[in-house]
Amino acid sequence: MKVLKFGGSSLANAACFERVSEIILTNAEAASIATVVSAPQGITNDLVALTQHLNSSLIQNSKDCDLAETSDVESTLRTIERKLSDILANIIARNKALDKNSLCAELENLIVRLNQLTKGAQLLSHCPESTSAQILSTGEKFSVAMLNGFLSAKAESVSLIDPEKFLTTDARSAEPVADLKQSKRLFKAHYSGLQSLAIMPGFFGVKPNGETTTLGRNGSDYSAAVLAVCLDAQACEIWTDVDGVYNADPRLVNQVQLIEQMSYHEAMELSYFGAKVLHPKTISPLAQSDIPCWIKNTHSPQAAGTLISNSSNGAESVKAISNLSDVAMINVSGPGMKGMVGMAARVFSTISQADISVIMISQSSAEYCISFCVPGNEADAALDCLNQAFELEIKNELLEPISVRKNLAIVTLVGDRMQQQKGIAAKFFKALSQAKVNIIAIAQDSSERSISAVIRDERTDDAVRTCHQNLFIKRPSIDAILIGCGTVGKELLNQIKKQQPRLVDENIALNLVGLANSRKLLLEKNGIDLQTWETALESASQSFSLDAINQFVSDANLNNPVIIDCTSNDDIAKQYKDYLESGYHVVTANKKANTAEISYYRELREIAEQKQRRFLYETNVGAGLPVIDNLQGLLRAGDKLKQFEGILSGSLSYIFGELHKGLSLSEATLKAKELGYTEPNPAEDLSGLDVARKVLVIAREAGLELELSDIELEPVVPEELAALTDGEEFVARLPEFDEAFQQRIDQAEKDNKVLRYIACIENDCCKVSIQAVDTSHPLYSVAEGENALALHTLYYQPKPYVIRGYGAGAAVTAAGLFGDMLRTLSWDLEH
Numbered sequence: 004m005k006v007l008k009f010g011g012s013s014l015a016n017a018a019c020f021e022r023v024s025e026i027i028l029t030n031a032e033a034a035s036i037a038t039v040v041s042a043p044q045g046i047t048n049d050l051v052a053l054t055q056h057l058n059s060s061l062i063q064n065s066k067d068c069d070l071a072e073t074s075d076v077e078s079t080l081r082t083i084e085r086k087l088s089d090i091l092a093n094i095i096a097r098n099k100a101l102d103k104n105s106l107c108a109e110l111e112n113l114i115v116r117l118n119q120l121t122k123g124a125q126l127l128s129h130c131p132e133s134t135s136a137q138i139l140s141t142g143e144k145f146s147v148a149m150l151n152g153f154l155s156a157k158a159e160s161v162s163l164i165d166p167e168k169f170l171t172t173d174a175r176s177a178e179p180v181a182d183l184k185q186s187k188r189l190f191k192a193h194y195s196g197l198q199s200l201a202i203m204p205g206f207f208g209v210k211p212n213g214e215t216t217t218l219g220r221n222g223s224d225y226s227a228a229v230l231a232v233c234l235d236a237q238a239c240e241i242w243t244d245v246d247g248v249y250n251a252d253p254r255l256v257n258q259v260q261l262i263e264q265m266s267y268h269e270a271m272e273l274s275y276f277g278a279k280v281l282h283p284k285t286i287s288p289l290a291q292s293d294i295p296c297w298i299k300n301t302h303s304p305q306a307a308g309t310l311i312s313n314s315s316n317g318a319e320s321v322k323a324i325s326n327l328s329d330v331a332m333i334n335v336s337g338p339g340m341k342g343m344v345g346m347a348a349r350v351f352s353t354i355s356q357a358d359i360s361v362i363m364i365s366q367s368s369a370e371y372c373i374s375f376c377v378p379g380n381e382a383d384a385a386l387d388c389l390n391q392a393f394e395l396e397i398k399n400e401l402l403e404p405i406s407v408r409k410n411l412a413i414v415t416l417v418g419d420r421m422q423q424q425k426g427i428a429a430k431f432f433k434a435l436s437q438a439k440v441n442i443i444a445i446a447q448d449s450s451e452r453s454i455s456a457v458i459r460d461e462r463t464d465d466a467v468r469t470c471h472q473n474l475f476i477k478r479p480s481i482d483a484i485l486i487g488c489g490t491v492g493k494e495l496l497n498q499i500k501k502q503q504p505r506l507v508d509e510n511i512a513l514n515l516v517g518l519a520n521s522r523k524l525l526l527e528k529n530g531i532d533l534q535t536w537e538t539a540l541e542s543a544s545q546s547f548s549l550d551a552i553n554q555f556v557s558d559a560n561l562n563n564p565v566i567i568d569c570t571s572n573d574d575i576a577k578q579y580k581d582y583l584e585s586g587y588h589v590v591t592a593n594k595k596a597n598t599a600e601i602s603y604y605r606e607l608r609e610i611a612e613q614k615q616r617r618f619l620y621e622t623n624v625g626a627g628l629p630v631i632d633n634l635q636g637l638l639r640a641g642d643k644l645k646q647f648e649g650i651l652s653g654s655l656s657y658i659f660g661e662l663h664k665g666l667s668l669s670e671a672t673l674k675a676k677e678l679g680y681t682e683p684n685p686a687e688d689l690s691g692l693d694v695a696r697k698v699l700v701i702a703r704e705a706g707l708e709l710e711l712s713d714i715e716l717e718p719v720v721p722e723e724l725a726a727l728t729d730g731e732e733f734v735a736r737l738p739e740f741d742e743a744f745q746q747r748i749d750q751a752e753k754d755n756k757v758l759r760y761i762a763c764i765e766n767d768c769c770k771v772s773i774q775a776v777d778t779s780h781p782l783y784s785v786a787e788g789e790n791a792l793a794l795h796t797l798y799y800q801p802k803p804y805v806i807r808g809y810g811a812g813a814a815v816t817a818a819g820l821f822g823d824m825l826r827t828l829s830w831d832l833e834h
């Protein structure tokens with residue numbers, strides 16, 4: 004005999020019922036099958052809502068208040084009726100052989116009974132627990148009727164098992180424990196002659212006083228385990244909507260891995276600490292009788308599933324991570340506790356008398372403080388009973404007022420092989436600290452099979468994801484979202500495509516998950532195909548918005564999202580604050596943010612620090628040249644920038660070089676433009692504004708509190724020309740200025756000098772101007788598009804620290820961005 008249990012997710016609609024009956028019949032070819040069913044998906048939630056409305060309406064009525072709650076009762080009843088009728092109608096439509104009349108009569112009976120129970124409670128102005136339990140178990144009874152219909156239509160004779168006849172529990176009201184001995188005895192008495200196919204509703208049983216009781220939410224798994232024990236079954240299979248037990252909650256983590264085999268102990272710890280795939284009490288009865296348990300997928304019956312049995316396999320020391328939400332922590336502490344014998348016993352017996360289960364305990368060695376966790380919904384009751392029990396001690400200040408901290412979660416690592424393994428806790432806590440998660444309390448069971456940390460509930464997602472990444476994937480990841488697909492953006496995409504194999508070799512997962520231009524936004528959590536991104540972006544239906552990206556990042560469970568700004572857009576630069584705030588690293592070639600008001604400049608750094616995100620902008624100055632990083636390194640080492648001079652524009656470097664080969668300013672500019680070295684409108688280069696922005700970035704990096712307007716700027720061409728917004732017009736009018744400019748060139752050459760467009764920082768001031776320099780000057784030989792930066796610092800003197808090389812162009816800029824992107828990893832790994 005095998006027990007097969009199908010959860011609500013396997014019974015969501017008529018097609019699901021049909022699939023389930025096929026699975027049962029296939030299995031029945033090899034063994035007798037007892038099936039345990041849950042309510043159709045969502046129905047128990049509705050029934051819970053019904054009992055809640057009912058209870059509040061009873062309180063309201065006793066206070067003669069309005070009828071709002073009563074109408075909620077009615078509407079919830081109607082919703083349940085409608086949902087069940089819909090499923091029934093579809094079931095009948097799918098299978099002509101079904102006994103339509105008897106199924107409709109069954110549903111009618113259930114609905115009538117539900118209404119009677121509700122009315123009864125309303126008349127009595129009281130809804131006893133057993134009535135609630137009967138209401139709540141309606142969903143399971145419906146499932147039994149439907150499945151029976153399907154199986155009987157196949158001319159199979161089916162036995163129906165009523166849990167109220169045998170599944171006896173203790174007297175606890177919530178989450179009772181089954182009395183296995185008694186259940187087994189009663190089962191034998193009632194069900195000695197079962198057919199080879201049997202069905203039982205899960206989720207409820209009977210108390211010692213004969214009243215109906217539920218087994219707690221998700222309790223059908225437990226029903227199946229108890230039935231398996233009563234039947235001495237050869238296996239208990241839990242059929243659900245996933246392929247088996249994963250090493251983390253698949254709803255939280257993207258790259259979860261299936262566990263092929265695990266021990267009873269591991270499964271018990273995992274379900275106890277929140278893995279919803281199994282009700283926490285399921286495993287214990289199976290383990291006692293050594294019945295293997297399989298977790299299988301109803302939607303993919305051929306998948307192997309997970310085997311839970313006496314033995315575990317795999318070399319991993321940590322098998323899985325689980326998380327339990329909505330937990331509260333209670334602290335009992337005070338000077339009176341020191342050495343007070345039996346204090347812990349008193350605390351816990353008080354809690355147990357109030358029927359509250361303790362999830363986790365941690366105690367300081369000085370016995371000065373006992374902290375323990377209880378389910379969030381029982382925190383107030385726990386506090387009340389402790390306050391009563393320790394009233395005297397609190398009054399006499401032997402105990403401090405008992406405190407409760409709510410909205411907590413417990414994250415737990417589980418694995419039999421964690422025993423005697425060194426360094427696991429270190430890895431766990433390192434991962435939590437990397438995720439910037441504060442640990443409130445820690446507990447390890449003495450068998451070293453589980454280690455738990457209590458954290459703030461809202462930090463659970465980050466905590467679980469980072470732990471999973473570090474403990475299982477062991478592969479740092481970058482989830483890149485690129486904004487701006489112009490020359491630099493395109494080149495960066497090319498470089499990513501080219502470097503992918505190398506990154507894979509280095510065990511780095513670089514995933515392009517988002518791509519945007521000024522019109523469209525393309526998001527794909529499994530990565531955008533780098534061969535076809537252009538057409539995919541063109542056909543994307545979304546337009547760019549931070550909200551859309553935010554939603555995507557939170558839905559897609561990304562671990563390390565990085566926004567890369569390849570635009571020169573002001574509005575996007577203004578959003579960096581929001582990006583950082585929302586947990587992205589920002590990598591940018593766009594200078595607009597770093598040259599905006601100093602208050603914004605500071606704010607960005609503060610948020611990045613606070614959120615522990617990286618704001619990286621190496622390409623703001625000198626494209627891929629390592630300027631910012633080197634400067635930051637020097638400053639961190641105690642150096643000081645005394646003076647700076649540099650050629651910071653590739654196009655102007657080229658143009659000024661050509662001037663001394665005999666070309667006029669307009670000829671040199673036109674040549675540079677034709678070679679693609681200038682902006683489409685060369686006025687943007689010759690205005691000097693871009694150079695002013697770059698020198699401002701350096702100055703601010705060195706600690707100067709300057710605004711763009713503080714920079715003394717001599718444009719290459721007069722203001723009137725520099726202000727032209729039409730590139731064609733600018734090129735046409737530039738020769739007007741050639742003669743005047745030629746005089747400066749001639750004068751410089753007469754003095755054995757060359758003209759250079761130089762940005763400098765001196766005496767806390769920045770200046771951008773045309774200078775004539777002689778051969779002794781470090782920038783004399785810098786032409787042909789190179790950038791050069793001479794940093795005169797405390798450490799580098801009298802000769803400056805010089806950085807030189809091509810400081811413009813798509814390839815070097817993209818390479819700089821690539822480098823910054825990879826730096827977000829070192830942050831993750833180091834912290």
Ligand code: ADP
Pocket residue numbers: 009010011012013041221242243244245247248249250251252253254277278279280281323
């Ligand atoms: P059923 O309706 O079949 O009882 P549940 O919703 O109760 O199904 O449990 C299955 C769900 O448990 C899965 O859909 C999955 O989202 C969740 N789950 C949480 N943790 C795990 C885990 N470690 N492995 C597998 N599933 C998990």
Ligand code: ASP
Pocket residue numbers: 010011041042047048142205206219220221222223224
């Ligand atoms: N139907 C019940 C619930 O939703 C029991 C179960 O599904 O296991 O909690």
Ligand code: MG
Pocket residue numbers: 010011221224279280281282
């Ligand atoms: Mg379940």
